[in-house]
Amino acid sequence: MWSVLDSNTKDRRPKTEDQPPRPKALVLYGYGLNCDYETQFALNLAGAEAVRVHTTDLLENPALLWDYHLLAVPGGFSWGDDHGAGVILALRLKLALGAALQEFIASGRLVIGICNGFQVLVNLGILPNLPGRAGARLTALIPNDCGNFRDAWVHLKAIPSNCVFTQGLDLLELPIRHGEGKFYADGPVLAELADRGQIVFKYATPSGKAALGRFPYNPNGALMDIAGICDPTGRVLGLMPHPEAHITATQHPNWTAAKEEWRRRGEPYPEPLGAGLAIFQNAVRYLQGPVD
Numbered sequence: 001m002w003s004v005l006d007s008n009t010k011d012r013r014p015k016t017e018d019q020p021p022r023p024k025a026l027v028l029y030g031y032g033l034n035c036d037y038e039t040q041f042a043l044n045l046a047g048a049e050a051v052r053v054h055t056t057d058l059l060e061n062p063a064l065l066w067d068y069h070l071l072a073v074p075g076g077f078s079w080g081d082d083h084g085a086g087v088i089l090a091l092r093l094k095l096a097l098g099a100a101l102q103e104f105i106a107s108g109r110l111v112i113g114i115c116n117g118f119q120v121l122v123n124l125g126i127l128p129n130l131p132g133r134a135g136a137r138l139t140a141l142i143p144n145d146c147g148n149f150r151d152a153w154v155h156l157k158a159i160p161s162n163c164v165f166t167q168g169l170d171l172l173e174l175p176i177r178h179g180e181g182k183f184y185a186d187g188p189v190l191a192e193l194a195d196r197g198q199i200v201f202k203y204a205t206p207s208g209k210a211a212l213g214r215f216p217y218n219p220n221g222a223l224m225d226i227a228g229i230c231d232p233t234g235r236v237l238g239l240m241p242h243p244e245a246h247i248t249a250t251q252h253p254n255w256t257a258a259k260e261e262w263r264r265r266g267e268p269y270p271e272p273l274g275a276g277l278a279i280f281q282n283a284v285r286y287l288q289g290p291v292d
Helices: 036-046 055-060 062-067 087-097 100-106 116-124 189-195 254-264 278-290
Strands: 024-031 051-052 069-071 109-115 138-141 152-157 172-178 182-185 197-204 228-231 236-239
Touching: 024 036, 024 055, 024 062, 036 051, 036 069, 036 278, 051 055, 051 062, 055 062, 055 087, 055 236, 062 100, 087 100, 087 116, 100 109, 109 116, 109 278, 116 138, 116 236, 152 228, 182 189, 182 228, 197 236
Parallel strands: 024 051, 024 069, 069 109, 109 236
Antiparallel strands: 138 182, 152 172, 152 197, 197 228, 228 236
8 A cells, every 4th residue: 555655755654554654744934924833733633743844944945845745834924914915935935946846746745725825825826736837826815805804703615626635524614814815816717726626615604505705704705705725636725714723622612602502411511623623634644545
């Protein structure tokens, strides 16, 4: 059985059926990225071995990337979002890494960009990475239609696709924290993303029906209610909501009410896992499993 963990990296730990190896994840931090600890914790809880790596260390030593099986670009305000959200970090990564990110993905490894990280991947052209236009900047995340920063919880509908991160997901609730989250692209690009199955998350109502652009279900005016997309391989995910901010039940604002309902039934509160953890668990399962 061959897996991504068998590929040419420095991680050569023995593998057993009882205890599969923990894939190594690189979580960027520094220069305004501020969700790195939460993302590292979520990946570790999901079964990875996540390490926070300062952006400068990766920029000065791009070969460091190949020591890892997953790259996570977390949320925050990299370089203060000067010149546009994620623009400067994307430019720095492009200049330092060149084609290495495309090679990283082609080797079977994974990339996830959350909020500011999504903005970075879009500016890099790693997303949507459409055939024949690899690396082209075809989409954007622009200021919210409401005109201000939104900090709220939203419902997401997972759209069936080949995306590694979203397998088995349907309706989930995650928080958003952004001022530039409106997904935008020209009509032909939007149509192609839909036809290729690269739209993986859409904003929805609490019952799972389409938001249809209605505020606050669609919190930013994203075209086609798009909250997240993947690349054609399904190994790169970008999304505006924060899965690392809902990995335990107690992170949800209504958890005390839920706990009280269990108490009144005379049953112990089970403390369920948060909806966002499944995204990271899917990544770990993929990296530990066989690759066709």
